[in-house]
Amino acid sequence: MFKYIMKRLFLMIPVIVGISFILFLIMDLTPGDPARAILGDYATQEQIAALREEMGLNDNFFVRYFRYAVNAVQGDFGKSYRTSVPVVEEIYARFPATLQVAFQAIMLSILLGVPIGVVSAVRQYSAIDIVSIATALIFTSIPAFWFGLMLILLFSLKLGWLPAVGADSWKHFIMPSVTLAAAQLATTIRMTRSTMLEVIRQDYIRTAMAKGATRRCVIFKHALRNALLPVVTVLGIGFGNLLGGALIVESVFGISGLGTLMVNSVKSKDAPMLVASVMFAALVGSLVNLGVDVLYTYIDPRVKIQYLRRAKS
Amino acid sequence: MxxxxxxxxxxxxxxxxxxxxxxxxxxxxxxxxxxxxxxxxxxxxxxxxxxxxxxxxxxxxxxxxxxxxxxxxxxxxxxxxxxxxxxxxxxxxxxxxxVSMIFQDPMTSLNPVLTIGDQIAEVLIFHDRYNNRTDVNRRVDEILRLVGLSPERKNEYPHQFSGGMKQRVVIAIALACExxxxxxxxxxxxxxxxxxxxxxxxxxxxxxxxxxxxxxxxxxxxxxxxxxxxxxxxxxxxxxxxxxxxxxxxxxxxxxxxxxxxxxxxxxxxxxxxxxxxxxxxxxxxxxxxxxxxxxxxxxxxxxxxxxxxxxxxxxxxxxxxxxxxxxxxxxxxxxxxxxxx
Missing domain, CATH: 3.40.50.300 (P-loop containing nucleotide triphosphate hydrolases)
Known part of the structure; x- marks a missing residue:
C-alpha cells in the first residue's frame, strides 16, 4: 500500500510541471507588458526598458520558464507584480479561509446528505423521500450567488443573527459554508439514495435478513458500506473543487480566499501569482484525489487488491 | 403461541x-x-x-x-x-x-465488504449463542472446519473464494446456530x-x-x-x-x-x-x-x-x-x- 501511495505521489510531479508550463505559456501569449503594469501609466520608456532587462523579460520564453522552474523547485515562486509580496506568502495567508469554508461545506454535505439519502432510499416513495428529492432538486437548481444573497437578506438584514461580510469569527463562516454546501448536499443526497436503492436489492442483503439481522444492522452494516464508494467519489471531487477556491461565494460574502486571488491575478496579468495559485490548487486537488483513492481501500477490500496488483506491475 | x-x-x-x-x-x-x-x-x-x-x-x-x-x-x-x-x-x-435459508447463487449471497469470519460470527452474535468473542471465534473455526474450509481463511473476503467455497461459507452461516x-x-x-x-x-x-x-x-x-x-x-x-x-x-x-x-x-x-x-x-x-x-x-x-x-x-x-x-x-x-x- 505504501508503495502504491509513493507511486501516486511521484506521478503528481509531471502533472504539476505540465500545469505550470501551460499556465506560463498562456500568460506569455496574452497581450500587455508586466513592466508597464508594475510601473504604472506615468513611467517613461527608459524606466520600463530598464525594468524589463532587470526582470529578464527580454529573454527567450523557454529560458524564462526554465529560470522560473529552477527557482520554484527551491521554493521561490517569485513576487506578485501587483503588490510585490512573495506569492507564497499571499497564498499562505489566503488558504485558511478557503480551507475552512470548503471543509465546513463538505462536512455539512456528508453529515446531512448521507443520512437523508439513506432514509430516502429505505423509505422509497414515502413523504420523506419525496420531500428530500424535491429539496435536492431545488438546491441543485439555485444559483449560489442568489442563495447567498437570500441568506444575507434573511439572517443579516431581517434577523440580524449573522454578519453579512468578512471572515473574522466562526459566525462569518456559517452562511458561506451553507451556500457552498447547498449544491454539494443535493448531489450527495441523490447519489446516496440511488446507490442505496441498488444495494438493498442485492442478494447479500436478503442473506443478512435471513440471518436474523435487525433492520438497522442490515442498513448500516451491510448496505451503507457497499453504497459508499460512488458517494465518496462525488464528495472527493467536490472537496477538491472547493479547495481551489469558490469565487462566487467569496465575492458575495467578502471573504478573501483563493478564488478571488486567482481572478484578480488574471485581471492584473499578475503571472507569478496566477501560476503559483493554480499550481497550488492543482496540488491540493491531486492530494484529495489520492486521499479518496486510499479511502476506497478501507471501504471495499476488492479495490485494495486491484491497487496492489497494479503497483506490482 | x-x-x-x-x-x-x-x-x-x-x-x-x-x-x-x-x-x-x-x-x-x-x-x-x-x-x-x-x-x-x-x-x-x-x-x-x-x-x-x-x-x-x-x-x-x-x-x-x-x-x-x-x-x-x-x-x-x-x-x-x-x-x-x-x-x-x-x-x-x-x-x-x-430456520435458515440458503439462496441459489453463492456468488452474490455474501457481502463483499465483510470477511467471511465476520459474516459467520454475525449470526451467532445475533442469536446470543455465546457470551464472549473468544467463544464466538472458536465456534466460527469449528463450523468452518465442519464445511471443509480452513479456519485460517476466516479473515479473507468473499472475492478471494471460488464459487463452491462460497457456497460452503453460505452453508456454514446457515448451519452455525444448528x-x-x-x-x-x-x-x-x-x-x-x-x-x-x-x-x-x-x-x-x-x-x-x-x-x-x-x-x-x-x-x-x-x-x-x-x-x-x-x-x-x-x-x-x-x-x-x-x-x-x-x-x-x-x-x-x-x-x-x-x-x-x-x-x-x-x-x-x-x-x-x-x-x-x-x-x-x-x-x-x-x-x-x-x-x-x-x-x-x-x-x-x-x-x-x-x-x-x-x-x-x-x-x-x-x-x-x-x-x-x-x-x-x-x-x-x-x-x-x-x-x-x-
Whole structure:
C-alpha cells in the first residue's frame, strides 16, 4: 500500500510541471507588458526598458520558464507584480479561509446528505423521500450567488443573527459554508439514495435478513458500506473543487480566499501569482484525489487488491 | 403461541396462498399449498421455474419482497409457532436460529465488504449463542472446519473464494446456530457438476450430524434421488404429488405431470434424436385456468378437469392430485376447495 501511495505521489510531479508550463505559456501569449503594469501609466520608456532587462523579460520564453522552474523547485515562486509580496506568502495567508469554508461545506454535505439519502432510499416513495428529492432538486437548481444573497437578506438584514461580510469569527463562516454546501448536499443526497436503492436489492442483503439481522444492522452494516464508494467519489471531487477556491461565494460574502486571488491575478496579468495559485490548487486537488483513492481501500477490500496488483506491475 | 402438535411434526403448511402485486397484474404464486415435514427429514420440492417453490420458502422465512408479495391465506406452523401472525421481533429471533435459508447463487449471497469470519460470527452474535468473542471465534473455526474450509481463511473476503467455497461459507452461516429446518433453494444450481456433488455430499453429512430437517428446492430429479427421503412435486403454486422417494420414482400410478417430468429426462442407454418435453408452457400465474391447472397441457385430460379442481387422493402415503386418481383414493381430510382461484 505504501508503495502504491509513493507511486501516486511521484506521478503528481509531471502533472504539476505540465500545469505550470501551460499556465506560463498562456500568460506569455496574452497581450500587455508586466513592466508597464508594475510601473504604472506615468513611467517613461527608459524606466520600463530598464525594468524589463532587470526582470529578464527580454529573454527567450523557454529560458524564462526554465529560470522560473529552477527557482520554484527551491521554493521561490517569485513576487506578485501587483503588490510585490512573495506569492507564497499571499497564498499562505489566503488558504485558511478557503480551507475552512470548503471543509465546513463538505462536512455539512456528508453529515446531512448521507443520512437523508439513506432514509430516502429505505423509505422509497414515502413523504420523506419525496420531500428530500424535491429539496435536492431545488438546491441543485439555485444559483449560489442568489442563495447567498437570500441568506444575507434573511439572517443579516431581517434577523440580524449573522454578519453579512468578512471572515473574522466562526459566525462569518456559517452562511458561506451553507451556500457552498447547498449544491454539494443535493448531489450527495441523490447519489446516496440511488446507490442505496441498488444495494438493498442485492442478494447479500436478503442473506443478512435471513440471518436474523435487525433492520438497522442490515442498513448500516451491510448496505451503507457497499453504497459508499460512488458517494465518496462525488464528495472527493467536490472537496477538491472547493479547495481551489469558490469565487462566487467569496465575492458575495467578502471573504478573501483563493478564488478571488486567482481572478484578480488574471485581471492584473499578475503571472507569478496566477501560476503559483493554480499550481497550488492543482496540488491540493491531486492530494484529495489520492486521499479518496486510499479511502476506497478501507471501504471495499476488492479495490485494495486491484491497487496492489497494479503497483506490482 | 405454542399449539399441540404431532410428535414428530416440525413444519406444517396448510392451504397457503401467496400473491404478488405488480404494476399490471396480481400474480397468484402459491395457491392452496399443503406441506408437512418431520424432524430430521429431507424433502425435495421439485417443479419447473415459476411453480412457486422459492415463494413457499420465502413465506416460511417471512421474507417475501415487502409491499409486493403477501400471504393472503392459510397457515404456517413451524415448531408450533404461527409464522404468519408472529411479530417481526419474534421472526428475527427465528431466522438463522430455528430456520435458515440458503439462496441459489453463492456468488452474490455474501457481502463483499465483510470477511467471511465476520459474516459467520454475525449470526451467532445475533442469536446470543455465546457470551464472549473468544467463544464466538472458536465456534466460527469449528463450523468452518465442519464445511471443509480452513479456519485460517476466516479473515479473507468473499472475492478471494471460488464459487463452491462460497457456497460452503453460505452453508456454514446457515448451519452455525444448528437450526431445526434448513431451506435450501437450489443450492447447487450455480455450481459446476463436480462441485455440486461435493456440496450435496457435505450437506447430507451435516444434516445427519445435526439432525436438521431440509427442504431441498430443485428441478434436478437426480439430486432428489440421491439426497431426499420424500418428494413433493409442485405445479402452478400447488403440490400435485407427494410421496417417498421410492414411491415417486418407482410407483406405477403418477400424476400426468410427474409422468411428463420423468419422461423428459433423456435416457442414456437409448438412442434418441430429440428430447421429450412436456408440451406447452406453465400457465400464466396471473391468469390461471379453471379446474385442474395442468389440464391445458395434460395428455389425459377429461371433461371434469376443465371445470373442477381435483382433490388429493392418498394411497399408502402417496398423494396425487388428479381426477383420474379419484376412484379408490381417499380425499385428504380437512382439505377444502379453498385453494382454487375462481
Amino acid at each position: 405454542k399449539t399441540t402438535d404431532s410428535k414428530n411434526g416440525l413444519l406444517k403448511i396448510e392451504n397457503l396462498q401467496v400473491e404478488y402485486i405488480t404494476d399490471d397484474a396480481r400474480v397468484f404464486a402459491v395457491n392452496g399449498l399443503n406441506l408437512e415435514i418431520e424432524k430430521g427429514e429431507t424433502l425435495g420440492l421439485v417443479g419447473e421455474t415459476g411453480a412457486g417453490k422459492t415463494t413457499t420458502a420465502l413465506s416460511v422465512m417471512r421474507l417475501l419482497p415487502p409491499k409486493v408479495g403477501r400471504v393472503i391465506g392459510g397457515s404456517i406452523l413451524l415448531d408450533g409457532i404461527d409464522i404468519i401472525h408472529a411479530g417481526e421481533a419474534d421472526m428475527r429471533a427465528l431466522r438463522g436460529s430455528l 437450526p431445526k429446518l434448513l431451506l435450501a433453494d437450489e443450492p447447487t444450481t450455480a455450481l459446476d457438476v463436480t462441485i455440486q456433488a461435493q456440496v450435496l455430499e457435505m450437506m447430507k453429512e451435516l444434516q445427519e450430524k445435526l439432525h436438521t430437517a431440509v427442504i431441498l428446492i430443485t428441478h434436478d430429479l437426480g439430486v432428489v434421488a440421491q439426497t431426499c427421503n420424500r418428494v413433493a412435486i409442485m405445479y402452478a403454486g400447488e403440490i400435485i404429488e407427494t410421496g417417498t422417494v421410492d414411491r415417486i420414482f418407482h410407483a406405477k400410478r403418477h400424476h400426468p405431470y410427474t409422468e411428463g417430468l420423468f419422461g423428459s429426462i433423456p435416457d442414456l442407454t437409448k438412442k434418441t434424436r430429440r428430447l421429450n418435453p412436456i408440451d406447452g408452457l406453465m400457465p400464466d400465474p396471473s391468469n390461471l385456468p379453471a379446474g385442474c391447472k395442468f389440464h391445458t397441457r395434460c395428455p389425459k385430460c377429461i371433461d371434469i378437469c376443465r371445470t373442477i379442481h381435483p382433490r388429493s387422493s392418498v394411497r399408502d402415503g402417496h398423494s396425487i392430485r388428479c381426477h383420474l386418481e379419484g376412484e379408490g383414493g381417499v380425499p385428504v381430510a380437512g382439505e377444502t376447495a379453498g385453494g382454487e382461484q375462481t
